[in-house]
Amino acid sequence: MERGRIMEMATILGATAVLAYLAVVTAVNLYAIDSYGSLAGRENYVTIKVVGRQFSWEFIYPNGTRTFNTLTLKVGQLYKLELTSVDVIHAFYIPKLGIKYDTVPGFTYVIWLKVDTPGIYDIYCAEYCGTGHYLMLGKVVVMP
Amino acid sequence: MKDYMIWSLTVVAVLLIWMWLGDWGRPPYPIASPLSGYVFSLYTIVYVGAGVVTALFMGSMIFFVYRFRERESYGEG
Numbered sequence: 001m002e003r004g005r006i007m008e009m010a011t012i013l014g015a016t017a018v019l020a021y022l023a024v025v026t027a028v029n030l031y032a033i034d035s036y037g038s039l040a041g042r043e044n045y046v047t048i049k050v051v052g053r054q055f056s057w058e059f060i061y062p063n064g065t066r067t068f069n070t071l072t073l074k075v076g077q078l079y080k081l082e083l084t085s086v087d088v089i090h091a092f093y094i095p096k097l098g099i100k101y102d103t104v105p106g107f108t109y110v111i112w113l114k115v116d117t118p119g120i121y122d123i124y125c126a127e128y129c130g131t132g133h134y135l136m137l138g139k140v141v142v143m144p
Numbered sequence: 145m146k147d148y149m150i151w152s153l154t155v156v157a158v159l160l161i162w163m164w165l166g167d168w169g170r171p172p173y174p175i176a177s178p179l180s181g182y183v184f185s186l187y188t189i190v191y192v193g194a195g196v197v198t199a200l201f202m203g204s205m206i207f208f209v210y211r212f213r214e215r216e217s218y219g220e221g
């Protein structure tokens with residue numbers, strides 16, 4: 001095979017290998033993230049509803065308690081967050097935990113959350129939702 | 145042979161600059177939860193993968209622009 005043809009094939013196969021590797025690793029990790037709760041299996045979890053609205057985050061705990069802009073969690077406890085919105089599309093974003101998920105009116109999306117390090121983590125809205133978008137800030141307080 | 149070496153070195157140099165600018169692909173925050181571990185490991189993998197692709201293409205372009213630059217003896221004029 002002539003040298004040019006070898007280079008051409010190497011380029012195509014190399015690019016294919018990189019893309020295939022990224023696809024496999026992404027699929028495996030995304031599956032683990034999306035199904036973390038079911039993979040965790042028998043571990044008890046607590047369900048918290050997260051409601052986005054212009055311009056605050058509302059958190060509804062299993063006992064009916066509602067808080068605004070502050071989500072209080074226990075370290076090491078598994079939580080199932082059910083995200084929705086009552087007006088426009090928002091995005092629930094906690095950069096330090098690597099979580100960003102849209103909240104869409106009429107839909108409920110689930111994310112699993114378990115934090116092993118106590119502390120305070122900032123919450124942002126990552127989808128422009130109106131004039132008060134920049135005020136839509138909150139905190140996750142993880143208690144030891 | 146000399147061309148291949150310079151080409152390869154250019155690609156490696158671009159990769160090193162890319163990795164240095166991105167703190168060698170380390171996560172932007174300490175990993176505070178198992179889920180963050182998955183997310184940030186994807187971040188590192190994608191960053192390094194993008195670096196390899198960028199290095200190959202940008203390194204090649206930089207090398208070609210230099211190697212086949214216009215010279216007085218060349219050209220249509």
